[in-house]
Amino acid sequence: xxxxxxxxTPQRILVLIGYAAAAVALFCAPLxxxxxxxxxxxxxxxxxxxxxxLDLIWGYTGILSLxxxxxxxxxxxxxxxxxxxxxxxxxxxxxxxWSGLTSLPWFWKPxxxxxFAVAAGLLLPALLALVLGFFTxxxxxxxxxxxxxxxxxxxxxxxxxxxxxxxxxxxxGVTGFGTLxxxxxxxxxxxxxxxxxxxxxxxxxxxxxxxxxxxxFGRVMRAIRDGENRAxxxxxxxxxxxxxxxxxxxxxxxxxxxxxxxxxGIISPSMMGIVPSIEMxxxxxxxxxxxxxxxxxxxxxxxAAKSTFSESYPELWTMFLGLLFVxxxxxxxxxxxxxxxxxxxRKRRGMEHEGEGVHYSAL
Amino acid sequence: MKEKASIILxxxxxxxxxxxxxxxQGMDFELKRGELRFLIGPNGAGKTTMxxxxxxxxxxxxxxxxxxxxxxxTRKKEHAIAELGIGRKFQxxxxxxxxxxxxxxxxxxxxxxxxxxxLRARMRNEDRExxxxxxxxxxxxxxxxxRAGRLSHGEKQWLEIGxxxxxxxxxxxxxxPVAGMTDKETDKTGELLHAIAKKRSVVVVEHDMEFVRNxxxxxxVMHEGKLLKEGSMDxxxxxxxxxxxxxxxxxxxxxxxxxx
Ligand SMILES: Nc1ncnc2c1ncn2[C@@H]1O[C@H](COP(=O)(O)OP(=O)(O)OP(=O)(O)O)[C@@H](O)[C@H]1O
Ligand SMILES: [Mg+2]
Numbered sequence: 001x002x003x004x005x006x007x008x009t010p011q012r013i014l015v016l017i018g019y020a021a022a023a024v025a026l027f028c029a030p031l032x033x034x035x036x037x038x039x040x041x042x043x044x045x046x047x048x049x050x051x052x053x054l055d056l057i058w059g060y061t062g063i064l065s066l067x068x069x070x071x072x073x074x075x076x077x078x079x080x081x082x083x084x085x086x087x088x089x090x091x092x093x094x095x096x097x098w099s100g101l102t103s104l105p106w107f108w109k110p111x112x113x114x115x116f117a118v119a120a121g122l123l124l125p126a127l128l129a130l131v132l133g134f135f136t137x138x139x140x141x142x143x144x145x146x147x148x149x150x151x152x153x154x155x156x157x158x159x160x161x162x163x164x165x166x167x168x169x170x171x172x173g174v175t176g177f178g179t180l181x182x183x184x185x186x187x188x189x190x191x192x193x194x195x196x197x198x199x200x201x202x203x204x205x206x207x208x209x210x211x212x213x214x215x216x217f218g219r220v221m222r223a224i225r226d227g228e229n230r231a232x233x234x235x236x237x238x239x240x241x242x243x244x245x246x247x248x249x250x251x252x253x254x255x256x257x258x259x260x261x262x263x264x265g266i267i268s269p270s271m272m273g274i275v276p277s278i279e280m281x282x283x284x285x286x287x288x289x290x291x292x293x294x295x296x297x298x299x300x301x302x303x304a305a306k307s308t309f310s311e312s313y314p315e316l317w318t319m320f321l322g323l324l325f326v327x328x329x330x331x332x333x334x335x336x337x338x339x340x341x342x343x344x345x346r347k348r349r350g351m352e353h354e355g356e357g358v359h360y361s362a363l
Numbered sequence: 364m365k366e367k368a369s370i371i372l373x374x375x376x377x378x379x380x381x382x383x384x385x386x387x388q389g390m391d392f393e394l395k396r397g398e399l400r401f402l403i404g405p406n407g408a409g410k411t412t413m414x415x416x417x418x419x420x421x422x423x424x425x426x427x428x429x430x431x432x433x434x435x436x437t438r439k440k441e442h443a444i445a446e447l448g449i450g451r452k453f454q455x456x457x458x459x460x461x462x463x464x465x466x467x468x469x470x471x472x473x474x475x476x477x478x479x480x481x482l483r484a485r486m487r488n489e490d491r492e493x494x495x496x497x498x499x500x501x502x503x504x505x506x507x508x509x510r511a512g513r514l515s516h517g518e519k520q521w522l523e524i525g526x527x528x529x530x531x532x533x534x535x536x537x538x539x540p541v542a543g544m545t546d547k548e549t550d551k552t553g554e555l556l557h558a559i560a561k562k563r564s565v566v567v568v569e570h571d572m573e574f575v576r577n578x579x580x581x582x583x584v585m586h587e588g589k590l591l592k593e594g595s596m597d598x599x600x601x602x603x604x605x606x607x608x609x610x611x612x613x614x615x616x617x618x619x620x621x622x623x
Binding site for chain 2: 216217220223226227230232233236240244
């Protein structure tokens, strides 16, 4: 949109400088962070990918999912299965032995291939989202009802994973990995490469989301958020849009899950449960929904705060999180990101009465 | 046969029931190609419900709606009916308030509305030109980059009319387009409507008799879900039954309007 770009030039430049600075800071992080901190940052960046996906469906399309832990978990388990098979070196994974299995279950076999595991880590969450979306959006189940269904999905999935101990490792999850492509996962060099992979994945996810929200498709998403019925009377089928966004969002969570396992070395049902699912939404709410940068920064900052805070006061963290959430909801409905455009745009946009909310299209 | 071909919309014995209450009862309605028709009647007569049936928002309990003589749209979904070429403006302005005026027009514009089409859509010069012309027609050129939520009531109504025109429907359904407008805004909307009616079939639901009298058009009067009278404005006003049910209640309607 030329018309818009021309009026946004000063801001565009600022934004581009911001992106460049972020890119430099992230790519140089190994120079100024210890291996331990670098590994933590890598984990946070993976979480930022989840936040981007959540922002697409919640911030831009107006559909609150409290079930992204499941999509994250599916991606994580896909990668964990591959790593576990590599670690077991052709033998049966240890937890299967303990549960009395004598041979590898059929659905584990293809996960011996890295390509298959990665594809599954992206497509399984997307497929699950598609099925859930098909039965809800098409039947116009929305708002709280949809959100409750996503919670039900979490409960069903975690219960299933805990119950099927022989196939999933039960409550303990899947852990005890050794190598990736023959390289020890514990080695500093491997961790560094995985960090870079994560940075690249985050940038790719950001570019994808940026493209989506900047396209006409993105404007239809926001139109559906503003008035689903109205969009229908113009001739759009909101269900198809909602399904596609939900799928992309789920696939991004799956991608993040895969990276998470590589950094952390374990995935268990508790990491895909209700609490993590809600936490993911809080990152977006606090960072600022409806802005991609806000969502990503929200995830990174919140997790950084969490690890610093819970090193010293583990019990206080949840309380602090709740308090912060209340503050943001009451005083900053657009999250931390809402603070910036308001200051910048008020001065710049003479043609607007106020800068309120314009950042929907700005970032 | 020739007569039939020129009929673009045919509602046959449409009945709508809400939990046993009949909002519309056996209503017949025919619209010719290029016709501008006013639909009037006291509050609760079923006018909005009738438009709801045509655009697919409400499913009739009985009866049929035929588009262009042969396409049965009675059971079609809203977005499919919109795609066929029936546009709807609601009683309250409904625009996308976080989108800019320009963006509102952009997504309303007739185009392939599939997900992959909108993902790849580029603004072509001819599209931009169409939108600019539309902006000029509805008088919102200077506010193209405003968030639509901040427009005044009248401007929102015009934006919505502009959106509908870019949609290029064959039939436009307008529900009280001048309600809540100032006299000046009403005049401007009247001009818009004259321009619109040259090219399309239009159904306008309206309470404002002065406004209706500006157009030499056929008027359909509804009362308690039924067709009461159809004819020119003079014929309608000369009708005793109309005077009784409509004009008698007019005072209530006006009273309601000032408080609304
Ligand atoms: N969804 C609904 N559920 C139940 N009753 C409804 C519903 N929609 C409309 N009605 C009733 O149907 C009747 C006709 O309503 P409708 O809105 O069509 O009237 P109208 O002619 O447009 O009136 P107005 O001039 O006040 O807009 C009213 O009595 C209304 O209360
Ligand atoms: Mg009405």
